[in-house]
Amino acid sequence: MTHETPKQGWLARLFNPPRGSAPYLFLMPYIVLFLVFGLFPLLFSIYLSFHIWNPIKGLDSMEYTGFENYVLAWGDPVLWKALYNTVWLAITSGLAQHLVAIPTACVLVALGSRLRHWLTSAYFLPYVTSTVAVSLVFFSMYSPNTGIINKLLIALSESDLFGWAFSWVPDVMPLRWLEDTFLVKPAVAFLVFWKYTGFNIVLYTTGLMTIPRDLYEAARVDGASAFRRFWHISLPLLRPFIFFAVTLTIIGNLQLFEEPFILTRGTGGVGHSAETISMYLFRIGWEYLDMGVASAISWMLFILIGILTAIHFKLFGRQGLGEH
Amino acid sequence: MSRVQYKNIRKSFGDTEVVRDFSMTIEDGEFMVLLGESGCGKSTLLRILAGLETQTSGDIYIGERCVNGLDAKDRNLAMVFQSYALYPHMTVYENIAFALKMKKLPRTEIDEKVQWAAKMLKLDTLLDRKPKALSGGQRQRVAMGRAMVRTPEVFLFDEPLSNLDAKLRTEMRHEIKSLHRKLGTTTIYVTHDQVEAMTLADRIVIMNKGVISQVGTPEEVFHHPANLFVAQFIGSPAMNIFDGVLTRQAGNQWVIESGGSTLPLPPRFHAQATETLAVKVGIRPSDIHVLEGASHAEHLHPVDFKVEDQELLGAAINLTLHTGDVTLLAEAPGDMKFAPGTAQRAWLNLDALHVFDARTGETLSGRNTAAAA
Numbered sequence: 001m002t003h004e005t006p007k008q009g010w011l012a013r014l015f016n017p018p019r020g021s022a023p024y025l026f027l028m029p030y031i032v033l034f035l036v037f038g039l040f041p042l043l044f045s046i047y048l049s050f051h052i053w054n055p056i057k058g059l060d061s062m063e064y065t066g067f068e069n070y071v072l073a074w075g076d077p078v079l080w081k082a083l084y085n086t087v088w089l090a091i092t093s094g095l096a097q098h099l100v101a102i103p104t105a106c107v108l109v110a111l112g113s114r115l116r117h118w119l120t121s122a123y124f125l126p127y128v129t130s131t132v133a134v135s136l137v138f139f140s141m142y143s144p145n146t147g148i149i150n151k152l153l154i155a156l157s158e159s160d161l162f163g164w165a166f167s168w169v170p171d172v173m174p175l176r177w178l179e180d181t182f183l184v185k186p187a188v189a190f191l192v193f194w195k196y197t198g199f200n201i202v203l204y205t206t207g208l209m210t211i212p213r214d215l216y217e218a219a220r221v222d223g224a225s226a227f228r229r230f231w232h233i234s235l236p237l238l239r240p241f242i243f244f245a246v247t248l249t250i251i252g253n254l255q256l257f258e259e260p261f262i263l264t265r266g267t268g269g270v271g272h273s274a275e276t277i278s279m280y281l282f283r284i285g286w287e288y289l290d291m292g293v294a295s296a297i298s299w300m301l302f303i304l305i306g307i308l309t310a311i312h313f314k315l316f317g318r319q320g321l322g323e324h
Numbered sequence: 325m326s327r328v329q330y331k332n333i334r335k336s337f338g339d340t341e342v343v344r345d346f347s348m349t350i351e352d353g354e355f356m357v358l359l360g361e362s363g364c365g366k367s368t369l370l371r372i373l374a375g376l377e378t379q380t381s382g383d384i385y386i387g388e389r390c391v392n393g394l395d396a397k398d399r400n401l402a403m404v405f406q407s408y409a410l411y412p413h414m415t416v417y418e419n420i421a422f423a424l425k426m427k428k429l430p431r432t433e434i435d436e437k438v439q440w441a442a443k444m445l446k447l448d449t450l451l452d453r454k455p456k457a458l459s460g461g462q463r464q465r466v467a468m469g470r471a472m473v474r475t476p477e478v479f480l481f482d483e484p485l486s487n488l489d490a491k492l493r494t495e496m497r498h499e500i501k502s503l504h505r506k507l508g509t510t511t512i513y514v515t516h517d518q519v520e521a522m523t524l525a526d527r528i529v530i531m532n533k534g535v536i537s538q539v540g541t542p543e544e545v546f547h548h549p550a551n552l553f554v555a556q557f558i559g560s561p562a563m564n565i566f567d568g569v570l571t572r573q574a575g576n577q578w579v580i581e582s583g584g585s586t587l588p589l590p591p592r593f594h595a596q597a598t599e600t601l602a603v604k605v606g607i608r609p610s611d612i613h614v615l616e617g618a619s620h621a622e623h624l625h626p627v628d629f630k631v632e633d634q635e636l637l638g639a640a641i642n643l644t645l646h647t648g649d650v651t652l653l654a655e656a657p658g659d660m661k662f663a664p665g666t667a668q669r670a671w672l673n674l675d676a677l678h679v680f681d682a683r684t685g686e687t688l689s690g691r692n693t694a695a696a697a
Contacts, residue, residue: 214409217376220396221403221480222423222470232422236413 049295056289069296073284079297081272082280083304088185089260089276090253093192097200097249100193102238105204106230120205123198131195135262138191142263144174178263181273188260188274192253200245207241208234243316250312254305257282277301326387326477326510327352328373333382335368342368344534346382355504355511359521359557360531366514369531370480373512375399386477397426402471403480406487408463410455410470416442417451420469441469444503461492468503479504481513485520497523518558522546530554547676552685555606555678561642563606564652567682570601580605580679583648585627590674596688603688606678612654613671614643624671634662645670 024031049069053062073079104123108116126134141148154173157166177187211234219229257278260268268275268283275283277297285294328350335343343365350356358366371377373384375396384391391399402423410419420441424434442448445465455463464484471479481500485493501524504511515521521528522542530537530545530553537557538550549555555563568582570589578589578597582605589597613624629645629652641656645668654670662668679688 212407212409214405214407215411217374217396218403218405218409218411218470219422220376221374221399221401222474223397223400223426224422225397228426233411239413 045295045298048291049299051292053291054289055291065292069292070300073293073297073300078272078275078280079277082268082275082277085185085260085272085274086254086256086276086278089189089192089256089274090250092186093189093196094246094249094253096189096193097197098242098246101197101200101204101245102235102242103230104197105201105208106234108201108205109208116205120198120202123201125198126195127199129195131258132262134195135191135259138187139178139263142177142187144176144179147177149177150175178274179270181270184264184269184274188263191259191263192256195259196249196252200249203241203245204238207238211237239316243312246316247309247312250308251305254301254308277304327385328478328510328512329383329385330369330373331383331385333369333372333384334380335365335372335377336380342534343372343379346534346536348529348536348539350510350512353508353510355513355524355526357521357525357528358512358514358531359516359518359528360537361516361557364531365534366529366531367482370403370482370512370514373478374401374403374480400474400476401478401480402474402476403482404464404467404471404484406483408455408467408484408487410463410466412455415452415454416447416458416466416469419455419466420447420473423470423474437473438469441473444472444506445469445499460488461496464488464492464496465499468500472503472507476509479509479511481511481515483515484513485515486517493520500524518560522558530557532557548687548689549606549678550687552604552606552680555680559608561609561653561655563608563678564612565604565606566650566652568603568605568679570597570599570603570679570688572597572600583650585648585650587625587672587677588674589679590623590677593679593688602682604680604682604685606680607652607672607676609642609653609655611673611676612645612652613673614654614656614660614668623673623675625674626669626671629668629670631662631664631666631668633664643668 050064050066051062052065052069053059108119111119140146144150150173153166153169153175156162157169175183177183215233215237216229219233224232255278256276260274260276261279261282264274266279268279272280278301281294281297281301284290284297330346330348333343333346334341342363346365346369358369360366368377372379373386375391375394375398379392386399386401411422414422417438420438421434424437429437438451439448442451445468447462447465447469450458450462450466455466458466464487467484484500485496488496497520500513504524513520513524525542527539527541528545529539532553538545538554540548540550545554545558549558549563552565556565566582568580568587571579571581573579578594580587580589580603587605627647629647631643632646632651633644634656635642635644636658639658641658641660641662643654643656643662645652645654656662680686681688
C-alpha cells in the first residue's frame, strides 16, 4: 500500500462501507434472521441427531453417540406403526382430495363466474380457518354420545325413508370415532380431506381457466361428448396443476400433525392407532426429552419425503412440468 | 355435402340484438363468404350453424334436417377457428385423428384418412410434432386437415387467415380455394377482409349491423353495389362518394348537379328518375381517367379539376382531385407526372357511375338489374 488510508473509527467505517458491499448490507436483516432461525436449527438438528441430549440438563449434557439414535428409532416398532399411519392418512385423504377437487373445479368453471367466485370462496374457507379451531369442532362432532354425526346416523336409522339402509346403526351405537382403533384413521382422514380439498379446488379452478375456450369448442365440433372433453382436453391440460397440487399434498400430508394431535388429544389414539411420524417425534422430543432421537427421526422423515417426492417427479415430472 | 338454410334467424345477447331476421340458403357445394366489419354478426351466424351458440329464434337446416337444439357434436360439421384451436398436448397426427377417434372408426381407417389429409396438405413429415413446434402456416394446415378428414357436410371457416402474415395469407388463400375445388364441400367462410371474400367466394353475403346488405357474386357486389354501405365497403381504394341533386332540365333531360358541375344521368337510371331527388353519387377511382386517349368515347364525361395531392404506389398513382366542393380520388398510371396546384382534366366513366337515394342509401338502378358497365 503506497497511499495512506485515513484512520477511521468504527462509526465512520459503518457509514462508509467498502465498495460493492451495499446490497449485502441491505439484505443483512434477512440474512441474519435466516442464519439464526433457518440455517442454524437445520444444521444443529443434524448435529443433534448424532448426540444424546436432554435439553433440560443444559448443553453440557450432550454426548456423541454416532448412529445410535438412528438405530434406536429404526428398531422402535412404534416408528413403523407411525409411518404406516402417516402413509395411510396421506394416501386416503390425499387421493380423495384430488378425486373430488378436479371434477368439482370443472363444475365450478361451467357454472359461470359469479356463482364460481362465491362457491370457491366457500370451499376455500376451511383452508384458511385455524386448524386447532376446526379440529376442536370435529372433535365434538365425533363425540360418541353427543356428537352430531352419531345423532345423525340414529336419526337416519329411525327415519321412514332411509331406515332400511341404516338398520345396522342401533347395534353399533355409540360409535367411538376417535377411540376405536379401526375408526380413528378414517375420522382423521376426513377432517384432513375436508380442510384441504378447497385449496385444491381453487388450484384446479385456476388451472381450468387457463385452458382456452376454443379448444372445448373445437372438441365439441369434432364430436366429443362432455365426458370426453373432460378426459381428452381438461385432464391432460391440467397436468401441470395436478403435478403441483399432488406435490404439495405429499409434502404436507407426510408432515401431518395438528389434526390427529387434537382429535386424539395428543395421545395418538388407542395403541398409537392415529399417531403420525410428526406426532411421534414430538413425543420423543418433548415427553421423553430425547432430542437426539427426535432429530434423527425428523431427518428420517425428511429423507422419506424426499424419496417420495423424487419418485413423483420421476414418474410424472416431465409431463407435469408442462414439457409436452 | 349439403345445402344449408338459415330461416329467420335472430340472436340477442342480453339487450343487444346482433342478428336480425337473417334468412339465407347456401347451395350444395357452394363457397359462401360472410363479409362484414367486426361485430356485424357474421361470426355469430357461423357459431349458430355450428351449434356453439343457440339462436334466439328461427330455424337452421342442414340438408333436409332441422338441427335446432342439436348439439355441436352431432351436427357433422367441421370448423376451422381463427386461433386454429389445435390441441396442444397432441401431436399433429393425434390432432387430425381426434374427430375420427371420437367417431370410433377402426384404427386402420383413421390412419388411412390422416395420411391422405397429411399428404394433401404437405404435413406428412410433421405428423409427430406438437403444435408448439410448428409455424403459423403449418398450424393453419393442421387445422384444415382436422376439418378435412371428417368429410363433413359443411366446412366452416371463422377468419382462418387473420393470424398469418400477408404473404402466407395469399398462399393459404390459394390452398383453401384449390381444396374447395377438389373436395367440393359446401363451405361457409367468415372474414372481414374483402380481398379474401372477392377471391374465394362463389357468392358473398355482406353484413351490416346484423342484417344482410347484399348477396351476390363478387362481380355483382363490386360492379353493382345495392347500397351505399356495400359501395363503400367493397373495393380498395374505396369508392368516391359525393352529394348531388337529381334534376330535370329542359327537354326532359335528367342530370345530376353537384358542386357547380352537371353530370348527365346515365341511361340505366332513367326509368327511376321521376322527381327531383337528393342523391349520393359514387365512382371508383379506377373509373376516373386522366389519359387523353379515350376522351372521345361517349360514356366518358370530362371534368376540370385541380390536383391537390398525389401518392405514388409504384404501378399507379393515387391522385386527389378537387373541383367545387367535391374531392375525388383517381387512379393514374404510375409513369405520369402531376404537380399539386395545377389544373387537370379528367374523364368520368358514366357507365360506372353509381347513384344512390341519399335518404335510404339504396341504389337507384334497382338491385343487380343494371346493364354491365
